[in-house]
Amino acid sequence: MELVQWIILALLQGLTEFLPISSSAHLILPSQVFGWPDQGIVFDVAVHLGSLIAVVSYFRKELLIMSKDWLQSVKLRQPAFSAESKLAWAVLLGTIPVGLIGLLLNQFISANLRSAWVIAITTVVFGLLLGKADSCCSGQRNEHQLTFKDVLIIGAAQALALVPGTSRSGITITAALFLGFSRQAAARYSFLLSIPVIVLASGFELEQMLAADMTIHWGYLILATAVSCVSAYACISIFLxxxxxxxxxxFVIYRLLLGAALVGLLLSGVIR
Known part of the structure; x- marks a missing residue:
């Protein structure tokens, strides 16, 4: 890819990673409509690293307290040692479903579900589901009131995001809203829940990159990381x-319009 393409795609990735609108739905358009080459594993590593730096930086104070209290809870063998230790456990336990499903079904999903039609359909379906949850079920519960059942449900919902077009933040926020959490709490838990997921994804991609013995344009990689980081940080801050x-x-309306645009492009043969 050319430098300008790296910048545009990194900006898109950073802006859509944490919004409930599906980053995969946006990244498919440049390649399919303009004929841009596939981003490749180096790009994936760069933008995921940028997103990770952004979310960790934004929640740095909360993460520091959560880490300290979590370590204390392990030492005392009391998971609910404090509200912050309980939240830390909720983040860790909520990551287990997506980790297991990723290990078991990653190859199947890559081979069968990464099509433009799947992305178009999931963009619309899960957009409607988000709208339903927001209109009927959002409540006043905060992220410190998570129960094991809540964590299990939201964690299972996050595993659905392995299907392109679903949106990881979108489906976890949807699940949290259905459980009676406020929009603010749903978003905050969703963003915290993204941290171990991005770490796992980045580690997997980094291993693939190092094993591929490819030429790495370090300048492009650093720039894409920076663009993704800045745009993702701004996105998190403004969204909350x-x-x-x-x-x-x-966001629901946007998803419906985006899904309709994808369907139109598919039916017209512009993308396949």
Whole structure:
């Protein structure tokens, strides 16, 4: 890929990684519509690293307290030692379903579900589901009130995001809203839950990159990481501030329009 393509795709990835609108639905358009080459594993490593730096930086104070309290809870063998230790356990345990499903079904999903039609359908279906959850079920529960049942349900929902077009943040926020959490709490837990997932994905991709014995354009990689990081950080900050003022409706409408556009492009033969 050319440098400008790296920048545009890194910006897209950073902006859509944490919004409930599906990053995969956006990254398919440049390659399918404009004929851009596949991003490749080096690009994936760069943008995931950027997203990881962004979310860890944003929640650095909370993560520091959570880590300290989690270690204390392990030492005392009391998972609910404090509200922060309980939240740390919720993040770790909520990652298990996606880790297991990823190990078991990653090859099947890669071979059978990474099509434009799948992305178009899931973009619309899970957009409607997000709208339903937001209109009927969002409540006042906060992320410190998570129960084991909540963690299991939201963690299982996150595993669905392995199907392209679902949106990891979208499906976890949807599940949390259905369980009566506030929009703010649903988003915050979703973003915290992304940290171990991105770490796992980055580690897997990094291993593949190192094993491939390929030429790495380190300048491109560093730039893509920086662009992804800055755009993702801005996205997290603005999104959480907006949650107190708006509903999920704009994102639902956007997903429906994006899904309709993908279907139109598929039917017209522009993308396949």
């Amino acid at each position: 501030k907006l949650m107190d003022r708006i509903s999920m409706r704009p």
